[in-house]
Amino acid sequence: MTGYVVQRLGAVMFIMVAMSVLVFLATHALPSNAAALILGQYATPETQAALEHKLGFDQPLPVQYWHWASRMLQGDMGQSFEMERPVAPILWDAFGRSAILAVSSMAVVSTLGLALGVIAAVWRGRWPDHAASIFTYFGVSLPEFYWGLVFILLFGSTFHLLPSSGYANLSDGLAAFVSHLVLPVATLTLTLLAHVTRLTRSSMMEALDSMYVKVARARGLPERLVILRHALRNALIPSITVLAQDFGFLIGGIVAVETVFAYPGLGRMLVGSLERQDLPMMQAAILVLTGVYCLANLTADLLYGVVNPRIRYGGSVG
Amino acid sequence: MAVRLAELTAADFIRRRRRLPASLIVGGTIVAALIVTAALAQWIAPYPYDQMHVRDRFQPPNLHYLAGTDEYGRDVFSRLLIGSQLSLVLGATATLISMAVGVPLGLIAGYRRGVTDEAIMRVLDVMLAFPPIMLVLLILAVTPPSLLKTAIAIGVLAVAPIARVTRSVTLDLMSGEFIEAARARGEHLHYMLLRELLPNVWPVLMVEASLRVVFAVLLGAVLSFLGFGVQPPAADWGLMISNGRAFVDTAPWISLAPGIAMSITVIAISLVGDGLREVLDPKVGGR
Secondary structure, X not given: OHHHHXXXXXXHHHHHHHHHHHHHHHHHHOOXXXXXXXXXXXXXXXXXXXXXXXXXOOOOXXXXXXXXXXXXXXXXXXXXXXXXXXXXXXXXXXXXXXXXXXXXXXXXXXXXXXHHHHHHHHOXXXXXXXXXHHHHHHHHOOOHHHHHHHHHHHHHHHOOOOOOOOOOOHHHOHHHHHHHHXXXXXHHHHHHHHHHHHHHHHHHHHHHOOHXXXXXXXXXXXXXXXXXXXXXXXXXXXXXXXXXXXXXXXXXXXXXXXXXXXXXXXXXXXHHHHHOOOHHHHHHHHHHXXXXXXXHHHHHHHHHHHHOHHHOOOOOOO | OHHHHHHHHHHHHHHHHOOOOHHHHXXXXXXXXXXXXXXXXXXXXXXXXXXXXXXXXXXXXXXXXOOOEOOOOOEHHHHHHHHHHXXXXXXXXXXXXXXXXXXXXXXXXXXXXXXXXXHHXXXXXXXXXXXXXXXXXXXXXXXXXXXXHHHHHHHHHHHXXXXXXXXXXXXXXXXXXXXXXXXXXXXXXXXXXXXXXXXXXXXXXXXHHHHHHHHHHHHHHHHHHHOOOOOOOOOOHHHXXXXXXXXXXXXXXXXXXXXXXXXXXXXXXXXXXXXXXXXXXXXXXXX
């Protein structure tokens, strides 16, 4: 197990280094260079050359990468071109807000997904099963941003029930804080739900057909206990790992959802910095999101090994 | 030989089940209709997609403008029709790109096994480990946008999953007698891959391809929504939804209509995929 963990950690390190090289090279492939962007329209060739020298752009690429990467590792993410403030505090604030969104969405997705999956399996072939499958079919048939828009239209502008954009701090009151989260969380949930629900349904059906469930029923246990204690406990294993994988998808979804709801998180920061070519901001956002993605995948792999001992000593996970 | 074998089994399945699954028939009909509409869009569309009817801005759906008009007075229905071309072309191109790269890789990995397999699979693992949307955003943000580039970026993302599926099916097939027979005949590598393995992998790949087209259409919409895909004034669905966002209170049809078109497309393609899967493996079928 230890060897496996070390190997997986090594893989994460490798991906991070590779991504940092990619991000670094990509920013150098940009049509306009950073010095010109900082100076704006009043740049003269002389001032531009002076700034390029100051920023170290006249040095060879590997040297530049080395300086940049070592500063990043020390937590110095540079200055935002647009806001002319250090990137790090802005980024960590946005990260915190995205984390709130991500964690609450995952909580809803796992509760609702497991419940729907169990219901669909227990009443298989009957209306609750069909209802669950139609519901999840619709959820994945449209991208997140569209559902976001529909929700805004329904709950924000038509009935004025919920705020359709922005974010409120906890200090603004619990009601404001929660109400700003409802629509983004609902949107993310709708698009992520199908995966967990379908998987829980099929593993629950398998468990319900198994010998140990038959035995439990034969012993005369109440059906509720049979379903929750005996079947669900065994069916949970694949669901847990798929939830960890979904966390990776969530990161992609968050970029679109934060844009729709003008939610000031990391995803919106990334899109904004890409649009305005705010290089330090963009580099930092991409690297942090990549790091989170890798850690989520790592957790998924390790969880899989923990809950399914058969593969624990296998070399790699498929 | 292998070709005939594959046809035989497929025919067997159909005969045994007597009828095709409803999902395949319904989905297939809608997909066919969509393709015909997209192909004839220029002639079906009542107005040119970029013609502005300045006096008829923000018209709700009516007999003249079936899906209403947008903020420039452009006919939303005509734009939907032209937009279907972009979506279908993007989905098809991206999927073709990923199949063209992924299928050969998977076939070779499964056929050769050993070091070749190991090397190919490790490279694919690395590709899978990158957060997909970051990579695409990075590529599209630093280079000028175009439909082909979006298709390539999305296509590259799907190479690894397609290669994996191909490999696992190939590994299963390798124990078949027809492979042994072909080996005994001393067939060449390309014959083994193209004439023996590929026809048998093909049905499973069709299911995978339908998933990938859906994925490409949706991701393409997200990218143009975020402003990194197809650029205005193109009648792309994602772009139309994004433009309509500002008027969602007063003229919701500008955003809603392309969304409905997209969901019909996506559901129809998913139905085809589900139906194909059911034909291939009757156990999977719901009922």
